[in-house]
Amino acid sequence: MPVHARKSYDAIVIGGGHNGLTAAAYLARAGLSTLVLERREIVGGCCVTEEIAAGCRASTTSYIASMLRPEVISDLRLADHGLRMVPCDPAIQVAFPDGRVVPWWAERDRAVAEFRKHSPADAETFVRVDDQLKKLARYLQPFFLEPPPEISANSVNGWSDLFRVGKRFRSISSQEICQLLSFLTGSLGEFLDRHYASETIKTLFLANNVYGKHGGPYQPGTAIGLLFHLLGGGEHGLQGFYGHVMGGMGAISEALATAGRKLGAEIRTSSPVGQIESRNGRVLGVALEDGTEICAPLVLSNADPKRTFLNLLPPRELPHEFVHAVRGIKMAGPCAKVNLVLSEEPHFTGTPASHTALERTFYTLVPSLEFAERCYDISKFGEIPEELWVDCVVASNADDSLAPPGTHIMTCFVQYVPYHLRTGTWDEKRDLLGERVIRKIAEHAPKVPSSVLARQVLTPLDLERTYGLTEGNIFHGDLTLEQMFFMRPVPGWSQYRTPLEGLYLCGAGAHPGGGVTGAPGHNAAKQVLRDWKRGRFKRSAA
Numbered sequence: 001m002p003v004h005a006r007k008s009y010d011a012i013v014i015g016g017g018h019n020g021l022t023a024a025a026y027l028a029r030a031g032l033s034t035l036v037l038e039r040r041e042i043v044g045g046c047c048v049t050e051e052i053a054a055g056c057r058a059s060t061t062s063y064i065a066s067m068l069r070p071e072v073i074s075d076l077r078l079a080d081h082g083l084r085m086v087p088c089d090p091a092i093q094v095a096f097p098d099g100r101v102v103p104w105w106a107e108r109d110r111a112v113a114e115f116r117k118h119s120p121a122d123a124e125t126f127v128r129v130d131d132q133l134k135k136l137a138r139y140l141q142p143f144f145l146e147p148p149p150e151i152s153a154n155s156v157n158g159w160s161d162l163f164r165v166g167k168r169f170r171s172i173s174s175q176e177i178c179q180l181l182s183f184l185t186g187s188l189g190e191f192l193d194r195h196y197a198s199e200t201i202k203t204l205f206l207a208n209n210v211y212g213k214h215g216g217p218y219q220p221g222t223a224i225g226l227l228f229h230l231l232g233g234g235e236h237g238l239q240g241f242y243g244h245v246m247g248g249m250g251a252i253s254e255a256l257a258t259a260g261r262k263l264g265a266e267i268r269t270s271s272p273v274g275q276i277e278s279r280n281g282r283v284l285g286v287a288l289e290d291g292t293e294i295c296a297p298l299v300l301s302n303a304d305p306k307r308t309f310l311n312l313l314p315p316r317e318l319p320h321e322f323v324h325a326v327r328g329i330k331m332a333g334p335c336a337k338v339n340l341v342l343s344e345e346p347h348f349t350g351t352p353a354s355h356t357a358l359e360r361t362f363y364t365l366v367p368s369l370e371f372a373e374r375c376y377d378i379s380k381f382g383e384i385p386e387e388l389w390v391d392c393v394v395a396s397n398a399d400d401s402l403a404p405p406g407t408h409i410m411t412c413f414v415q416y417v418p419y420h421l422r423t424g425t426w427d428e429k430r431d432l433l434g435e436r437v438i439r440k441i442a443e444h445a446p447k448v449p450s451s452v453l454a455r456q457v458l459t460p461l462d463l464e465r466t467y468g469l470t471e472g473n474i475f476h477g478d479l480t481l482e483q484m485f486f487m488r489p490v491p492g493w494s495q496y497r498t499p500l501e502g503l504y505l506c507g508a509g510a511h512p513g514g515g516v517t518g519a520p521g522h523n524a525a526k527q528v529l530r531d532w533k534r535g536r537f538k539r540s541a542a
């Protein structure tokens, strides 16, 4: 190997997204010399706070912490390293075209009282269904922090995995198994139509459940979001927790990085990895884009599966069927983000005067299931919908340290825009997207267009270029049934290991998938440590 600046570590983590940082902290805690190499100048991947205008900071990509695993928060003592979350209350709030603003309060009795105003029958149904959903979500919860089962019934591991899964369900009833299956395979729209009558209440559920999904609410598999959002989150593991992170989402990544450094991990930014080095089916280390080579018997990739296996490794290093399966992982958008600095607080028509600043933070602009389905249909054929679904968070109302007094930060997540445009390029259409987002917001908050001081538009192409998300996919691969659990990232390789001895996947492309959870990072590190303790790898010489 030609060498300039060379050193050995026990483990190298490619990518300092929040999962890479989580994995590194656990490895360092176990005593492995660990190096994180991040291509950008900051850590966090798509869990960051960035300056979008002088003195104005925003959670440029992810914006709400709902599923960060409580175990990761406590194991790595993130609160001691500055992490503070304030529950979103309302958890969801929809601004309707007729001028109503309808909150879904975090506290259940308050939510039921609100639902009763729209449909007393639906309010009763909500209590019953919410209990059922929470119970089903509790069955799924343990799977978040362990590897999916190996599905080979021919191996001892396969049998012991099946036993492990079986044990988790020993108290489940046959009725609950059927319910679980229908959530895994059914559509959110059909579920809501079956249980609820009020379009308003159905829209509140919609606003809560389809984010980042490549599919309209009537697409099979979309009902699973109902369970995912009821997994315990936040410091206290509350089911259905939604949190505003003080200092923006980057505070999570900063806390993880601080924890990792204190435990002995080294983190280098502006260090893009160009290649994973291997010989005879075994990892040797990595080469940075500038040619620097660094050795390690263990390499964990936080980059998405396509980037890891198709860009960082020559195809000859991997079995043909594996490469073929990776090529087939479905990505393609379907989201964008527009971040705004405003000269005054946006006032959304219909907001009760009694609402506190925190209660004036969250506004989802989506009028109905039918609207959402049509929006997806337009985007799936490569067009930017004229009428967009936009999720607005006036982050400065939850945390006034983000911008100078009087100035406001509003982040706007756009659900359903294509990565592959039918005509033109995203560089040509970036401004058009920004204008359509502002136009949609103006229908509800008319003064916003004249108060925009700065606007950052992140198209799916920008998400790919800047944040390294292949095809702009925010979850490193769609969260559809055929790409989940023991099928993630591809069938046969769901336990974080890869066909290359010593190479592991530790990001959202691995089980349990995307979102700011820390779970793939935690699980991958535990798998690495199990293999390390079995003596499969030699400690680095340096």
Ligand SMILES: Cc1cc2nc3c(=O)[nH]c(=O)nc-3n(C[C@H](O)[C@H](O)[C@H](O)COP(=O)(O)OP(=O)(O)OC[C@H]3O[C@@H](n4cnc5c(N)ncnc54)[C@H](O)[C@@H]3O)c2cc1C
Binding pocket: 014, 015, 016, 017, 018, 019, 020, 037, 038, 039, 040, 043, 044, 045, 046, 047, 060, 061, 062, 063, 064, 065, 066, 067, 271, 272, 273, 274, 302, 303, 304, 307, 335, 336, 337, 413, 463, 467, 468, 469, 474, 475, 476, 506, 507, 508, 509, 513, 514, 515, 516, 517, 520
């Ligand atoms: C616009 C948007 C909105 C979202 N909203 C939410 C939300 O509100 N709540 C939520 O829970 N989730 C949300 N998500 C999803 C969530 O942010 C991601 O699924 C999650 O952060 C992925 O974390 P990760 O650590 O696995 O990967 P990433 O954050 O993608 O990190 C991977 C890291 O690897 C680095 N990297 C890649 N290649 C290399 C290389 N060759 N060399 C060195 N480094 C490399 C990248 O630069 C990046 O830092 C959102 C995502 C986006 C984009």
